[in-house]
Amino acid sequence: MRTTNTRTKNRRTKKTHRGKMFAALLFALSAFAALTGCSSKTAPTDGASSAAPPAEDAAPVSEAIPEGESLPASEAPVAESELKALEITNVSYDPTRELYAAYNEIFAKHWKEKTGQDVTVTQSHGGSGKQARSVLEGNEADVVTLALEQDINELVTGGLIESGWVGEFPKNSAPYTSTIVFLVRKDNPKSIKDWDDIVKPGIEIITPDPKTSGGARWNFLAAWGFALDLYQGDEEKTTQFLKDLYGNVTVLDSGARGSTTTFVENGQGDVLLAWENEAFLSLLEHPDDFEIVTPSISILAQPSVAVVDEVVDKRGTREVAAAYLEFLYSDEAQFLEGQNFYRPSNPDILAGFADTFDLNLKLVNIDDDFGGWTAATAKFFADDAIFDQIYKQ
């Protein structure tokens, strides 16, 4: 009696087992079919203007179609304008997110007032070189706002941007600038004042690797600028200076943010070489633990902006994309940039931030002192160039 009972039970569980497995298989197959199928489904629609399916599970399809993207509810614009809402993508580097999050709002307002059209800007952030590469590889950016002119030049080489982009916007297409400063521990225990203090034996330096972090190339060049001035143009001595400097580097992180963590959170090193705006962000996070020291000579770091011609022509967004970058030079935007610790390129507005920035700093710049990025890259950062030589044993 009992045995039959268990047996039927057993059979039942087995049956459900089979049912479950079958269901799972079916589900799997349909999912797979959906995944591969969506590509063929989008094919006939051609021209992406058909209404995007809003369903969440059809995400792969809707991704292929720029319009009708569902943004997080809080930021979705009220779509009541008679004009079609615009959407552009700004591929930028870290850590400009907060700057652009605020800027996108004032730009949207400006654009709405000017044209009556809504515009939303999708942001993308990452390492500058990596971001440039993603655009080169097909990430459709209407505008790029990157840390290095060189990264944008790679997009010119790749055929995405027409050469001559540097002249398209004022100030070499650099609406805001920054520089390289020292972040030291509170009260400056090692009394670090200038570049020649940090090459002394026993000082531990934290800076990112210029080979993996484009932004870190400014750090190297700033030190070079100082030493070349100190040794009155003697490159051999300057190289030795840099050799001593990198000899004091105890952790050469792959990116600027990694270096900051190493210095700030893990307590390594005596001095961090950092972008001025990033040093301020660290101060903001830990107001009582650090100080910023501005050396006597540093470099004018110019993050560059450009319209990506190939993408805006394809998407028909050239006008708004250009306006987006143009508006970065407006007083309102310049002020915002200053608030986010970038140096506004408009001297009048910059003067208003005299309390924040050391404006007496002597700045070398990439074009006059290094002959532009292409030359500087070849001389310092290409394989087996000066930076590699410094580490050769």
Next chain:
Amino acid sequence: MGRVKAKGIIPGFGISMGITVSMLSLIVLIPLISVFLNMRGMTFAEFWHVITDKQLVSAYKISLGCSALAASINAVFGVLLAWILTRYQFPGRRLLDGFIELPFALPTAVAGIALTTLYSDKGWVGSLFARAGIKISYTPAGITIAMIFIGIPFVVRSVQPVLEKIDPKCEEAAAMLGAGKSRTFFKVILPEIFPAALTGFGLAFARSIGEYGSVVFIAGNIPYKTQIAPVLIVSKLEQFNYAAATSIALIMILFAFILLFGLNLIQARIVARSGGGE
């Protein structure tokens, strides 16, 4: 117990093989081949120059050395953990069991940052070692620790099911014949779980060689000292040099492939020798 050529007796060869090969080709092989097609603009001399660069060679050594060490440590502790999880009842066993997969679920960058903090000379564990004058973060020891972390689940989860399936009767029989506990383990159980442990070792090793996200934070990244090979791939990419980046990747894949292939052969031989299912 003579082994019959099984093909043709057990049904399902066509469909299972078909699914296997087509999915493998679509998802793994075709994309991979594309990577290496990308190198076709390179001459062999250029390729050779890239892959024998001194800095890179020292990075291979660090990557391989630390991975091998990490995988060995994982193999030992993996077998141990699998053993206590399957054979002993103790409070917190299920909890312990559940922790095993965590290294996978945590984004590698987070794991890297957490480990670096923990093992730096200001961290909870690192400060203890710092008192003895030992630095962990930013040294090869730190790299090894990060690699151990990401490889933990492999060995445990490979060995565990095998241990669960071993017939306790075998052990009982061995014990009745007078074999001591340790003898039973080494003569009866170890041979049984060895192939699985070897698989786990190989996978942990392969994964560590290529790992970037978690290791890069804890490695000091100083050329010739604490720089791992994947960093140099990133460095080539930063220069938009895809061909050089893929050359380095090819070498690393070759290392791993030879290793895994070797392990698979050994494993197959062991299984064949033991007669496949007693």
Next chain:
Amino acid sequence: MEKAVKGALIAAGAAFIFIMLILPLATVIVYAFRQGLETFWQAVSEPYTLKALQLTLLTTVIALIVNTVFGIAASWAITRYHFKGRGLLTTLIDIPFSISPVIAGLTFILVFGRIGWAYPFLQAHDIKIVFAVPGIVLATIFVTFPFVSREMIPLMQSRGTDEEEAAALMGASWFTIYRKITFPHIKWSLLYGIILCTARAMGEFGAVSVVSGHLRGKTNTLPLHVEILFNEFHLTQAFAVSGILVVIAVIVLIVRNIVEYKLEKGDER
């Protein structure tokens, strides 16, 4: 004596887990709550975080299904039949493990990206794969590809094929053989494989990062969102968001325990 050995082994295992796993986890949690509960909650409930969570879940589920189907097929094909090149096939399946995540992402870029060979075709048909969700799903499938099969192969190999052969000789169909003979033996491996795959799919960062394009609210998975927060000097928030992943991992653990319990009960009958 035996007790002492047992105690020592458990202590050693527990110590290893404590130092290698629990302490790092504790570090994450301490950081996540460093600026108080409110910051934590804000970071976790931000719309972009939720959007990233959605994408992560979608990706994980698809990767899981695809890899389970593949795992069952591959482990069966490899262990139940003798054919030339079996070792090679097994090793090829393992390849995704040994590929640096950076390169894993690059593989899809070099096929579907602007510099890839399939790009003209995709453009002509207005299909987007990389820098969109399909690319993220593909990259995730790629890195988790071997998990399920790899868990099952060693066990199925060591068990041999005698039982299946016998059943086949009696005329049983593939499905019957699998369900009645193979499955009961390998269910644990299958379960572990599925769980490993889930965990890895959720946490995958490197490869996905390359194909994502980091478009906020569109192609950001949770791990990518974490990295972005980190890069924006929001370390606390970054760790808070990682906390979500830990919570999902714990949920998976609970589900697993339930499944295990049911299977064990099934065994006892």
